[in-house]
Amino acid sequence: MANPVARNHAERVFSVARNVAAVIDDSGIASSWRRCLVDHKLDPARRGPPRTLSQSELREHVAPVDRLIHLAMPELEELYRVLRSAGYCVNLADTNAAILVSRLPDGEAAAILRRWKVHTGSVFSETVEGTNGLGTALAEQRPVLVHRDEHFREQWSQFTCAVAPLFDHAGQLTGAVNITSCRGDLDRGAHQLAFAVMAQSVRRLEETIFRSHFRDGWIARLPAEGGGGPVLIAFDDDRRVLGASRAARHAFGLSDTMIAAGTPLSQLLELDAAVPWRSDEPQVLHDRAGRRLGHGQISSPPRARPPTAGRPSVGTAQVGDQRFAALLQLAGGDPALRRGVKRLMMVADEDIPVLLQGETGSGKDVFARAIHAASGRAQGRYVALNCAALPESLIDAELFGYEAGAFTGARRDGCKGLVAQADGGTLFLDEVGDMPLALQTRLLRVLENREVWPLGAAKPVRVDIRLISATHRDLELMIADGGFRADLYYRLRGLRVELPALRMRTDKVEVIARIAAEEAPCARLSSGARELLLAHPFPGNMRQLRHVLRLAGCTAENGLIVEADLDLPPSARRAPLPDLEAAERNVIVATLRVHPGRMEDAARALNISRATLYRKIKALKISPPGE
Numbered sequence: 001m002a003n004p005v006a007r008n009h010a011e012r013v014f015s016v017a018r019n020v021a022a023v024i025d026d027s028g029i030a031s032s033w034r035r036c037l038v039d040h041k042l043d044p045a046r047r048g049p050p051r052t053l054s055q056s057e058l059r060e061h062v063a064p065v066d067r068l069i070h071l072a073m074p075e076l077e078e079l080y081r082v083l084r085s086a087g088y089c090v091n092l093a094d095t096n097a098a099i100l101v102s103r104l105p106d107g108e109a110a111a112i113l114r115r116w117k118v119h120t121g122s123v124f125s126e127t128v129e130g131t132n133g134l135g136t137a138l139a140e141q142r143p144v145l146v147h148r149d150e151h152f153r154e155q156w157s158q159f160t161c162a163v164a165p166l167f168d169h170a171g172q173l174t175g176a177v178n179i180t181s182c183r184g185d186l187d188r189g190a191h192q193l194a195f196a197v198m199a200q201s202v203r204r205l206e207e208t209i210f211r212s213h214f215r216d217g218w219i220a221r222l223p224a225e226g227g228g229g230p231v232l233i234a235f236d237d238d239r240r241v242l243g244a245s246r247a248a249r250h251a252f253g254l255s256d257t258m259i260a261a262g263t264p265l266s267q268l269l270e271l272d273a274a275v276p277w278r279s280d281e282p283q284v285l286h287d288r289a290g291r292r293l294g295h296g297q298i299s300s301p302p303r304a305r306p307p308t309a310g311r312p313s314v315g316t317a318q319v320g321d322q323r324f325a326a327l328l329q330l331a332g333g334d335p336a337l338r339r340g341v342k343r344l345m346m347v348a349d350e351d352i353p354v355l356l357q358g359e360t361g362s363g364k365d366v367f368a369r370a371i372h373a374a375s376g377r378a379q380g381r382y383v384a385l386n387c388a389a390l391p392e393s394l395i396d397a398e399l400f401g402y403e404a405g406a407f408t409g410a411r412r413d414g415c416k417g418l419v420a421q422a423d424g425g426t427l428f429l430d431e432v433g434d435m436p437l438a439l440q441t442r443l444l445r446v447l448e449n450r451e452v453w454p455l456g457a458a459k460p461v462r463v464d465i466r467l468i469s470a471t472h473r474d475l476e477l478m479i480a481d482g483g484f485r486a487d488l489y490y491r492l493r494g495l496r497v498e499l500p501a502l503r504m505r506t507d508k509v510e511v512i513a514r515i516a517a518e519e520a521p522c523a524r525l526s527s528g529a530r531e532l533l534l535a536h537p538f539p540g541n542m543r544q545l546r547h548v549l550r551l552a553g554c555t556a557e558n559g560l561i562v563e564a565d566l567d568l569p570p571s572a573r574r575a576p577l578p579d580l581e582a583a584e585r586n587v588i589v590a591t592l593r594v595h596p597g598r599m600e601d602a603a604r605a606l607n608i609s610r611a612t613l614y615r616k617i618k619a620l621k622i623s624p625p626g627e
């Protein structure tokens, strides 16, 4: 042990850890030191950089928390804006203490943090790096401030880090937010303010995560006590609890089992059914025993909010209508897609079924949600059903519901099936081409009779639903092969809209710029990176583009995304020269989209005869575009 400072530090660590019981350990530092020595067998004098993840390891860490990163970015950017000039870096880490997003401050501080690898890809778990902000906060699942020589390893003594663990909608640990400073002129107390700012930002982020998860439910927000997280309870229209934040679980003793059993909200709060809640306004809430809890807020799901005034009636849809803004934004500048959206706008208030056709990741789900939100049924529920993911045994009960005691294991009060839940709203049948034939027959009956027959029920229940379905399959080919019922197809395809693959969009340049601004707001695309993105075929379409840019936003240095930041498969880094067949297919599909339903014009544009065009369409298995 060459360095006397390191030796003194190590001696202090050994002495404190031996006498943990005797020291005042409000900050938990002494207990952590002891854990590092006794449990993790670490050496406080060891020097060396933290472990850093390779690009592919980083990808594996990012994938499971992709949505979290997406939700967290605006809050992290705001925190960074506030703390950057004070010399703090802002990091988001996963539960393994691997930094996935990093924003470095200006000037010399950034150089020091970079030299010590306090940035994206480094791992700061307590079991390897000893007591440190990220590792210790995650190990103890509580906010911690580790100031200079409170670090287990002497080499980290130039830093102060404050970290708050992040809990998801179910109260489970999902990551941590960290701010780190290397300013030697500030004492522990001086860092407390930044710590408090960061903790507040984490509380807001936890609320965002919760609200995003329960976006279709009601949410009660109760006054929070002390420094705990937000106290939030989600519940359904029948006032049964759907979920609760970590702090709400503690406050009301709510367990997963109680939530799964659909505990009535009345067991937690005093509810006066006669008094309608004033949605989103602060109001005094009481517990079930009538004790005043203080000011809280109850927010209704978007569908239950009153419609905007002056909603236009059938057939008067205008491009300028605010309610269509989301749909038009999704369509971007692609002319064929804009034509599809205009047709959707014309029938927004009609109950005409819509069939969305497109490759994976082309936006079928987001389009379906936007169609529902722009429709006259926006106040009703949007219920999505993935037909490919339904276990055969659950189909009937899930879809059509059951009466109390219909079978062993059934809920005591029965269950409303998904179809009935969409009553008054929209039912989205995703991957409809993957629906088993037996279910196709049962669904057809529901659509024909507009009623469902729950298991064990004496009479059917009438339902009023609008159907949107989506598939990446060619249903007409499936009909020809006997894999899909023709009668069901014609019921589903009222208005067919094809969502083009990203590589076929004529507005790819603008799409890339828009998604880059959303996913990597603090970074600029270098011209090399832009070229690479434009040339890439993106088999995963918009989803893949978002993922690639989100990751690039995490790894970009100095706010510039370069080619190396783009996680594109090496073999596909340059778009392969398409083979003749693929090239022909692309040209024909693009031409048919420009001349929908007008074969004569399409053939003329391609400079081939109509008969040749039909032959090519058949040979290349191209599905005819929607009218």
Ligand SMILES: Nc1ncnc2c1ncn2[C@@H]1O[C@H](COP(=O)(O)OP(=O)(O)OP(=O)(O)O)[C@@H](O)[C@H]1O
Residues within 6 Å of the ligand: 329, 330, 331, 358, 359, 360, 361, 362, 363, 364, 365, 366, 367, 472, 542, 543, 544, 546
């Ligand atoms: N036009 C668009 N503009 C911006 N983002 C989009 C657009 N379309 C899709 N996305 C984004 O791409 C991702 C995938 O979209 P979505 O889930 O709707 O695709 P999908 O076609 O339903 O995919 P799958 O068939 O695999 O279920 C989402 O993050 C969505 O926000």
